[in-house]
Each structure stands twice: as C-alpha cells, then as structure tokens.
Amino acid sequence: MAETTSTRTLSRRPFRAAVKTLVFLGLLAGLIGVGIGTGVCPKSGSVWFEFAITGFRLGAIYAMVALGYTMVYGVLQLINFAHSEVFMIGAFAGLYTFSSLFGITNHNHPHGIGGPYLVFVLAVGMLLAAGASGLTAVAIERVAYRPLRRRGVSRLAYLITAIGVSLFLSNLFYLLDGHKHLGLPFKWPRIGGAAAVDFPQVMQKAHVVTILGVNIDSQTVLVVAVAAAMLVALDWFVHRTRAGQGIRAVAEDPETAALLGVNIDRIIVMTFFVGGLMAGVAGMLYGLFFQAAQFNMGFVPGIKAFTAAVLGGIGNIRGAMLGGLLLGMVENLGVACFSAQWQSVIAFVVLVGVLMFRPTGLLGEQVGG
Numbered sequence: 395m396a397e398t399t400s401t402r403t404l405s406r407r408p409f410r411a412a413v414k415t416l417v418f419l420g421l422l423a424g425l426i427g428v429g430i431g432t433g434v435c436p437k438s439g440s441v442w443f444e445f446a447i448t449g450f451r452l453g454a455i456y457a458m459v460a461l462g463y464t465m466v467y468g469v470l471q472l473i474n475f476a477h478s479e480v481f482m483i484g485a486f487a488g489l490y491t492f493s494s495l496f497g498i499t500n501h502n503h504p505h506g507i508g509g510p511y512l513v514f515v516l517a518v519g520m521l522l523a524a525g526a527s528g529l530t531a532v533a534i535e536r537v538a539y540r541p542l543r544r545r546g547v548s549r550l551a552y553l554i555t556a557i558g559v560s561l562f563l564s565n566l567f568y569l570l571d572g573h574k575h576l577g578l579p580f581k582w583p584r585i586g587g588a589a590a591v592d593f594p595q596v597m598q599k600a601h602v603v604t605i606l607g608v609n610i611d612s613q614t615v616l617v618v619a620v621a622a623a624m625l626v627a628l629d630w631f632v633h634r635t636r637a638g639q640g641i642r643a644v645a646e647d648p649e650t651a652a653l654l655g656v657n658i659d660r661i662i663v664m665t666f667f668v669g670g671l672m673a674g675v676a677g678m679l680y681g682l683f684f685q686a687a688q689f690n691m692g693f694v695p696g697i698k699a700f701t702a703a704v705l706g707g708i709g710n711i712r713g714a715m716l717g718g719l720l721l722g723m724v725e726n727l728g729v730a731c732f733s734a735q736w737q738s739v740i741a742f743v744v745l746v747g748v749l750m751f752r753p754t755g756l757l758g759e760q761v762g763g
Contacts, residue, residue, distance in 0.1 A: 451614045470539070498594045535663060591687050
C-alpha cells in the first residue's frame with residue numbers, strides 16, 4: 395500500500411508542477427492586463443514580444459548559474475554564495491581567451507570575426523571559461539568547505555564561510571590591477587581592477603530571423619542555443635549516468651550512499667565542478683553580451699540566479715531551469731511597464747514573494763535533482 399501511495403504521489407508531481415506554473419503565468423498575465431488597461435504598460439504586441447525575447451535570453455543565463463546553487467544545495471544543503479564569483483571568473487577567463495590567446499581586440503577586429511573561425515574561437519572560449527570556473531569551484535570546496543564538513547560544523551558556519559570566500563575573490567580581482575599592494579616589492583598581475591574591462595567585439599549582433607515583427611540577432615541565438623544544450627546535457631547527466639545516480643544518492647541519503655560504496659568526497663567535488671562549468675559558460679556569455687567584465691559583476695546576477703533557484707524549487711535541477719527562464723521573463727516584462735531602473739527591484743520582489751507564499755518553489759524542493 396505504501397508503494398502504491400508513493401507511486402501515485404510521484405505521478406501527480408508533474409501535473410501539480412504544471413498547474414502551479416500555469417497559475418504563476420496567469421497571475422503575471424493578469425497584472426500585465428491591468429497595466430495595459432490603466433495605460434501603464436504598452437499595448438503593442440511586438441513590444442511585448444521583444445521584451446520577452448530579451449528576458450528569455452537573460453533567463454537562460456540565470457538558469458545556468460542557478461544550477462550551481464541548486465546542485466550544491468541538493469547535496470550539502472549549503473547556499474554557496476561564492477558561486478557568483480565563480481561566474482565572474484568565467485567571464486574574465488573568456489575575456490582573456492579572446493584578447494590574449496587569439497589576439498582579438500576592438501582595434502584589429504572592430505566588426506568581430508565570422509565563419510568557422512568564429513565557431514572555433516567561441517568553442518575554445520567556452521571550454522576555457524568553463525574549466526577555469528570549474529577548477530575554482532573545486533578549489534573553494536577543498537579549501538573552504540571540506541574542513542568545515544569534516545569538523546561537523548553548523549550550517550551557519552558554512553554560510554559565513556561562503557560569504558567570506560565571495561568577498562575574498564571579488565576583492566582579489568579588484569586588487570589585480572597591475573599595481574603594487576600590501577607593501578610587496580612587485581606589481582600584481584593586471585587582470586581585473588576597479589574599472590570594468592571591455593570585452594572585444596568577437597561577434598556582431600547580426601540579424602538572423604524576424605518573428606512577429608521582432609528581429610532576432612545572432613547573440614541571442616547563441617546564448618539560447620548554448621544554454622539549452624547545456625541544460626539538456628546536465629539533465630541527462632544527472633538522471634541517466636552512473637555519476638548522476640551517485641549525486642542523487644548522496645543528495646537523498648549520504649549515510650546510506652556511503653554504506654553502499656559511494657565515495658562522498660568524490661561526488662561532492664564532482665557536484666561543485668559541474669556547477670562551476672555551467673557558471674563559467676554563463677559568465678562568458680554574459681560578458682560577451684554586455685561587453686564588459688568587472689570584479690563585482692557576479693553579485694547581482696548571482697543573487698538573481700539564487701532567486702531563480704528558489705522560484706523553481708531549491709535543490710531541483712529542472713526547477714532551476716524553469717525558475718531562471720521565468721525570472722528573466724518577469725523582470726524584463728516588468729521593464730516594459732516601468733523602466734530599466736526597476737529591473738532588479740522586480741527580481742527581488744519575486745524572491746520575497748516566493749519566500750513568503752511558496753518557499754518550496756514552483757516545482758517544490760527536491761534533493762537529488
């Protein structure tokens with residue numbers, strides 16, 4: 395009887411999740427309708443569609459970053475606020491791949507590059523950005539979190555450590571400006587600094603297709619296509635591979651998983667590494683689109699990605715995907731009614747609202763994916 399009840403509950407989850415998502419979208423549509431009726435929001439359908447496309451593109455980036463938050467939470471029940479700096483390091487890694495490794499600058503390539511060479515450059519940039527962020531995430535786990543885990547400290551200690559690591563990494567890149575610091579006789583490497591570092595114009599925003607009167611550019615296609623491919627690959631990895639089974643087993647019951655021969659430390663390292671890979675690619679795409687990288691660039695996108703993870707259901711991989719896309723759409727459609735200055739406000743109102751009325755998110759909390 396217990397098995398039958400459990401099976402029925404599992405079978406109802408997709409239906410319930412779909413209903414909650416439709417209710418959320420219905421409330422959003424209702425608010426937009428009221429805004430149009432009162433004259434606060436525009437009436438043109440093409441304007442709404444243009445903002446929706448931009449929001450979908452931004453939401454895809456949020457989703458990739460949110461996956462790192464939700465995977466670490468699913469395994470360790472830890473909110474890794476240093477993940478925003480993992481995202482930032484991916485942006486810088488992509489920047490210096492383009493400018494130093496390939497020598498692409500706005501001076502020698504003012505209109506970007508094209509053809510097979512562009513595909514090759516972007517692929518190498520993504521690989522190196524993902525690798526740099528993945529290794530950074532692993533280093534954070536080994537240096538900061540593993541000693542705490544072995545001592546059995548409280549979750550509050552994890553949270554304080556995560557914030558400390560985040561501040562350390564962001565301020566480290568602030569100091570990496572090519573000048574002398576801390577009384578040392580040598581100059582620090584010139585990587586970041588206080589000012590934003592411009593991304594080279596690797597690819598133009600060329601027109602690709604027109605849908606409902608809205609031009610879709612090549613950068614939008616790139617961001618959405620890469621995000622979709624990585625999200626599908628991660629979902630397959632977690633739910634269809636032996637390593638993914640290990641991640642889900644540790645998330646469900648680490649003690650039982652250890653008794654069954656699962657190497658807990660290896661699974662945790664893998665979780666941080668995979669989450670770092672996603673954040674690195676997201677950072678490179680974010681920098682490529684906004685044309686800049688800065689030491690504090692991860693803070694706001696990181697908080698919004700955390701909001702996306704909570705919106706979809708913290709610990710739920712598919713929830714993080716859904717939450718990222720919905721958050722990007724909501725905040726960008728809100729800009730259509732108000733202004734760009736309200737974009738972050740809208741995102742944080744969503745976070746407060748979810749925590750107040752639906753703390754488990756649209757798809758519900760779910761360890762192990």
